Amino acid sequence: LAKTTQPISMDSYEGQEVNITCSHNNIATNDYITWYQQFPSQGPRFIIQGYKTKVTNEVASLFIPADRKSSTLSLPRVSLSDTAVYYCLVIGNTGGFKTIFGAGTRLFVKA
Amino acid sequence: NAGVTQTPKFQVLKTGQSMTLQCAQDMNHEYMSWYRQDPGMGLRLIHYSVGAGITDQGEVPNGYNVSRSTTEDFPLRLLSAAPSQTSVYFCASSYSMSAYEQYFGPGTRLTVT
Numbered sequence: 001l002a003k004t005t006q007p008i009s010m011d012s013y014e015g016q017e018v019n020i021t022c023s024h025n026n027i028a029t030n031d032y033i034t035w036y037q038q039f040p041s042q043g044p045r046f047i048i049q050g051y052k053t054k055v056t057n058e059v060a061s062l063f064i065p066a067d068r069k070s071s072t073l074s075l076p077r078v079s080l081s082d083t084a085v086y087y088c089l090v091i092g093n094t095g096g097f098k099t100i101f102g103a104g105t106r107l108f109v110k111a
Numbered sequence: 112n113a114g115v116t117q118t119p120k121f122q123v124l125k126t127g128q129s130m131t132l133q134c135a136q137d138m139n140h141e142y143m144s145w146y147r148q149d150p151g152m153g154l155r156l157i158h159y160s161v162g163a164g165i166t167d168q169g170e171v172p173n174g175y176n177v178s179r180s181t182t183e184d185f186p187l188r189l190l191s192a193a194p195s196q197t198s199v200y201f202c203a204s205s206y207s208m209s210a211y212e213q214y215f216g217p218g219t220r221l222t223v224t
Contacts, residue, residue, distance in 0.1 A: 034212075043115075043201045043215025044154070087153065100170070101146070101154035 004088045009106040018075040020105050022088030025069050031092035033064060033071045038085045038104070047086075048073070075107075083109045112137050115216035117202050123222045124192040132187040132219050134202030142205045143185040144169070144213070145177065147198040154201060160185055192223045 005023040012018045024033065032051055036044040048055060050062040050071070061074040075082055085104040118133045136143065144159035146169075156169030160179040174196060176188040185204075189196060199220050203213040 041218070043203070043218055044213075045215070046212040049212065100156065103151075103153045 003100075004090060004102050006086075006088050006102065006105045008103065009108065011108050011110065012078055013110050014079055015077050018078050018082075018107060018109075020073045020075075020086055020088075020107070021070060022073070023070045024088070024090045027068050027090050028092055031090045033062065033068075034089045034091050035060070035062065035073045036087040036089065036101075038087065044087060044101070049091075078107075078109045080109050080111060083107060114138065115202055115204055115214050117200075117216035117219050119219060120217065121220050123224065124189070125224055126193060128192050130189055130192065132189070132200055132202075132221070134185045134187065134216060135183050136185075136202075136204040136214070137183065138204060138206070138214065139182060140204035140206045140214070141182065142207065143179065144203050145175070145185070145187045146201045146203065147171065147196075148201060148218075149198050157187065157200075189221075194223045197221060197223045 032049055034049040035047045037047050038044040048057055048060050048062045050064050052064050052068060055062045063072045085106050087101050087104040115136045124130055141162045145157040146154035147157055148154045155171050157171055157175050158166055158169055158177040160166045163179050163182050166177050166179055174190060176190060179185050199218045201218045202216040205213045
């Protein structure tokens, strides 16, 4: 299972773009990169998933370089309601269905 | 669809007591899992199931049992509660083994005194 490393916390201001980078040096060929968001007292919620290059949806963009050893979650123009913990996961079928959540990145958006 | 439901929302146990945390999903998902989350920490996988009748251990299985007799239900049993099992427990489901999107329940907050 690929281990992920991401910053423990980040601060931002409303209206700014936030980029959270995750390292996953031993990602396997069949692994996908996935990001989740968790608000206090709630279960995590899926944000975005990608394999390589760039993926964009209505919530975020995910940038993955060619070597796939890292990925960057980009949140455009954050608001106070984006204050949450963001988890980077590497998911694949290597070794069975096991998903490892690290400690995540605690994003705090200020007014 | 109700999605993933968990009961109870809160529970207080005394050391040595046993109980079952309930989890159900109505999305016909094959894959279900249980996580625990301690304060300020990420989620740790306890047990998971790839289909009815099939379960396997995650990172932290000790002290917990699971079974999967139906596609919909995946209960988690605490055999003899210990204070170290005080945590928030989340159940999740997804439609395939390599699915990137898991659907999480609202969690059960368990305190063991």
